[in-house]
Each structure stands twice: as C-alpha cells, then as structure tokens.
Amino acid sequence: MSSKIRYGLLTVIVAAGAISGYLYLHQSDEQTQQVAHAIEYSASSEQPLDGSAQKNSTQMAVELAVQYLESYGDTIADPVTQARLYNERRALMEKYPEDGAHLFESAIETAFPELHEDIMVLMANLDRYNTWLDDNELRLHALPTLKQEMEIWQQREAIFGALASQIWGEEESYLEEKSQVFRKKVAHLENANELQLTELAHQLQTSAEEVYGGGMSLQFVGSGALGHALFSLESVQHRLEQMPSDKRQQAINDLRLQLGYSEGAVERMAKQDQIREAKWQKGEVYSAERDALIQRLSGEDLDQALGELREKHFGMAAPTIAREEEDGFYRFDRPRQYGLN
Structure with a gap:
C-alpha cells in the first residue's frame, strides 16, 4: 500500500474516531450505524486524500460531517444554528461549483440524519430569500x-x-x-x-x-x-x-x-380623507336609523328592516356590513381618528 493511500486511510480513521465518539454521546444507535456505514465505505475505497480535488466525495462528506458536528452539533436543533450552516454551504459551492451542493447535503445527512430534511428545506428557503435580495438590491437601496x-x-x-x-x-x-x-x-x-x-x-x-x-x-x-x-x-x-x-x-x-x-402626496391623501369623511357621515346616519329600528322592532321584522336599511345606505357592501354585525363588529361605533380612518 502506498504512503499516499496509508495517509488517506489514516485521515478517514481519525475522522471515524471523532464522529463515532460524538455520535455515542449525542445520537441514537441507528444514526451511529448510518455514519459507520459511510465511514466503512469511504475507507474501503482506498482513494488518496492528499489533495482536495482528489478526495473521494464520500470521504469529504464524512470529514465535513465531523466539522459540522463539532461546530454546530450541540445546538443544531435551533433554527438559528441551522441557518448558520448556510454560509458553510455557500463556501462549499464556491469551492466546488459542480459537487458542492451534493457534498453539503451528504455531510448534513451523515451528521444530522433526523434533521436533514428540515435543514435542507431551510437552505432552499434561504436561497429564495437571498435571490429576492439580489433581484431587489437596487430598488431596496433607493428606499x-x-x-x-x-x-x-x-x-x-x-x-x-x-x-x-x-x-x-x-x-x-x-x-x-x-x-x-x-x-x-x-x-x-x-x-x-x-x-x-x-x-x-x-x-x-x-x-x-x-x-x-x-x-x-x-x-x-x-x-x-x-x-x-x-x-x-x-x-x-x-x-x-x-x-x-x-x-x-x-x-x-x-x-x-x-x-x-410632498405636496402631491398631501393632495392625494386629502382626497382619501374626504372619501372617508363621507363614509363616516353616512355611517352616523345609518347608526341612528339602526338604533331607532332596534327600539321599535324585533325578530324577523327587525332583521328584514335592517337588511333594507343596509341596502339603502351601502348597496353592494350591505352583505359585508351584515356579516360584521352578526360577528358583533359595528364599524361606525369604533373611535374616529382623523387623518387615519
């Protein structure tokens, strides 16, 4: 066996010892067996590990799993810790454009099998978020x-x-x-x-x-x-x-x-104020007439009269007003705030 291969196997054995010890303390027997299987596979391949480009992907995934366990294992159940892995993933993808994403996922599955799916969903969402930031960078900076x-x-x-x-x-x-x-x-x-x-x-x-x-x-x-x-x-x-x-x-x-x-904004907002003012005035008239009906009528007669009153004042919005009042919300009984509602 060449010195390069012996060095490669020694690296895998060291990684195996570190990851097995950690898993003994922190993971289940099933998870330990999964990692041990990956380590056994990587050791049996006898690939040289003296250069990053030459490393077998499984061996690299095991080494990364060891790093991630040591750095993040104690708090990996926390979404904040999981999110920190995003920078690890991006650095890996920059170093290995073709295989970085696969290496990262393999390492996560090896190190944190029970949380693998959650972590990868979070990574995908962080990708979406950062893509949105990139696409909107210029517009956001102008705000x-x-x-x-x-x-x-x-x-x-x-x-x-x-x-x-x-x-x-x-x-x-x-x-x-x-x-x-x-x-x-x-x-x-x-x-x-x-x-x-x-x-x-x-x-x-x-x-x-x-x-x-x-x-x-x-x-x-x-x-x-x-x-x-x-x-x-x-x-x-x-x-x-x-x-x-x-x-x-x-x-x-x-x-x-x-x-x-700006003057233009003030003018537009003033028009909106006038629209709201008209609605409040209509609401006051409606509320007074509604109270009068409640004093005189009851039962089906009251329901019919209130329906006609809402139709008279609000037209197509009458069903919305009716549903609100059925739920105990009376929009014109709330406080009036000039400039806001």
Missing part, C-alpha cells in the same frame, strides 16, 4: 431605511413564517428596543392638550431623530409611520375634533407638509 426594513421583514415572514423571528431574533430585538424607546419618548405627548398641533408634530419629529438618527423623520414619512404616530396621539385627535371640517382638513394637510410629505 428610506424604515421602508426598506419593513419590506425585508415582510419578505422574511412570507418565506419563513414564524421562523423569521427566531433566525433574525437579535435584529428584531434591536428594532423593538428602538421602538420602545421611541414610544417612551413620545408618551408625554399623548395628553399634551396644551400644545399646538405644529409643536406636537415638531416634538414627534425631534424624538424620532434622537432615537433613530438624523434625517430619520423623512424616512418615517416614506413608510407613513410618522404620520400614523402623530395622528394616533389623543392630543392631536382632541384638537382636530374641535375644528370645523374645512379647517380640520387644512390642519391635517399642514401637519403632513410639516412632517415632510
């Missing part, structure tokens, strides 16, 4: 930071579901921490009825920039988050509610301009 983060998280949740918050948990925790700091900073604005609307908007912008960084208010505007935060304040709603409708709309427009919305 405001907050909008970019929102789109990325939406895509993660669409592909990975509940696993997204586990895989990127640290990042999510960071964003949630920032969000909590921001909420604490603006909590005093909630009932600051003594402040003018322009001052409320200014303090909200200032708080956003302090927490998220300079220029962040414009990025919040891009996602609509800053406007939503402003119009969600009780103090803002209190002042808007006291205004006549025409002055109220002008005040809303001015606030949006102050936050950084």
Whole structure:
C-alpha cells in the first residue's frame, strides 16, 4: 500500500474516531450505524486524500460531517444554528461549483440524519430569500431605511413564517428596543392638550431623530409611520375634533407638509380623507336609523328592516356590513381618528 493511500486511510480513521465518539454521546444507535456505514465505505475505497480535488466525495462528506458536528452539533436543533450552516454551504459551492451542493447535503445527512430534511428545506428557503435580495438590491437601496426594513421583514415572514423571528431574533430585538424607546419618548405627548398641533408634530419629529438618527423623520414619512404616530396621539385627535371640517382638513394637510410629505402626496391623501369623511357621515346616519329600528322592532321584522336599511345606505357592501354585525363588529361605533380612518 502506498504512503499516499496509508495517509488517506489514516485521515478517514481519525475522522471515524471523532464522529463515532460524538455520535455515542449525542445520537441514537441507528444514526451511529448510518455514519459507520459511510465511514466503512469511504475507507474501503482506498482513494488518496492528499489533495482536495482528489478526495473521494464520500470521504469529504464524512470529514465535513465531523466539522459540522463539532461546530454546530450541540445546538443544531435551533433554527438559528441551522441557518448558520448556510454560509458553510455557500463556501462549499464556491469551492466546488459542480459537487458542492451534493457534498453539503451528504455531510448534513451523515451528521444530522433526523434533521436533514428540515435543514435542507431551510437552505432552499434561504436561497429564495437571498435571490429576492439580489433581484431587489437596487430598488431596496433607493428606499428610506424604515421602508426598506419593513419590506425585508415582510419578505422574511412570507418565506419563513414564524421562523423569521427566531433566525433574525437579535435584529428584531434591536428594532423593538428602538421602538420602545421611541414610544417612551413620545408618551408625554399623548395628553399634551396644551400644545399646538405644529409643536406636537415638531416634538414627534425631534424624538424620532434622537432615537433613530438624523434625517430619520423623512424616512418615517416614506413608510407613513410618522404620520400614523402623530395622528394616533389623543392630543392631536382632541384638537382636530374641535375644528370645523374645512379647517380640520387644512390642519391635517399642514401637519403632513410639516412632517415632510410632498405636496402631491398631501393632495392625494386629502382626497382619501374626504372619501372617508363621507363614509363616516353616512355611517352616523345609518347608526341612528339602526338604533331607532332596534327600539321599535324585533325578530324577523327587525332583521328584514335592517337588511333594507343596509341596502339603502351601502348597496353592494350591505352583505359585508351584515356579516360584521352578526360577528358583533359595528364599524361606525369604533373611535374616529382623523387623518387615519
């Protein structure tokens, strides 16, 4: 037997010892037998192992399995750990373009047979996710930071579901921490009825920039988050509610301009506000007439009268309103929030 072959067999025997010892502690007898079979096969092939290009693929898969067990075995059941294997796979595929994917899967099946399928599904989903990132790289870079983060998280949740918050948990925790700091900073604005609307908007912008960084208010505007935060304040709603409708709309427009919305965006949003206003006015009339019917009628007579009333006010949307009310939801009984609903 040549020295090269003896060296190759010694490498496989060392790998066999390492992997067998680990499996004795961490895996079942059946899994140990699977790995032992692979090791026995690779040893019997007597292929030289003195160069990466010359190694038998099974021998290489066994060596990789040893590496993966040593590096990831203790926590491999955790999806976060499984996701870390993605970089191992990409490096392997770059080094061996033709065989890298097969080598990786063989190593995973050898090292973690019970989790092999789950890991490979995760790898495929990470491929999908990274392909999406590549395809949308230029568009994402052109977006405001907050909008970019929102789109990325939406895509993660669409592909990975509940696993997204586990895989990127640290990042999510960071964003949630920032969000909590921001909420604490603006909590005093909630009932600051003594402040003018322009001052409320200014303090909200200032708080956003302090927490998220300079220029962040414009990025919040891009996602609509800053406007939503402003119009969600009780103090803002209190002042808007006291205004006549025409002055109220002008005040809303001015606030949006102050936050950084473009004039075109403000005009489009004002039109949407007017559509919502018309719906609320119709809803108030409907609610009053519905209450009157409930006071006078009952049973089938009430059901028929309510059906006719919904048809009168809402036309094709009447069945939707009926289903909502059957479920105990009355859309016009919820709080009115000017600038939002």
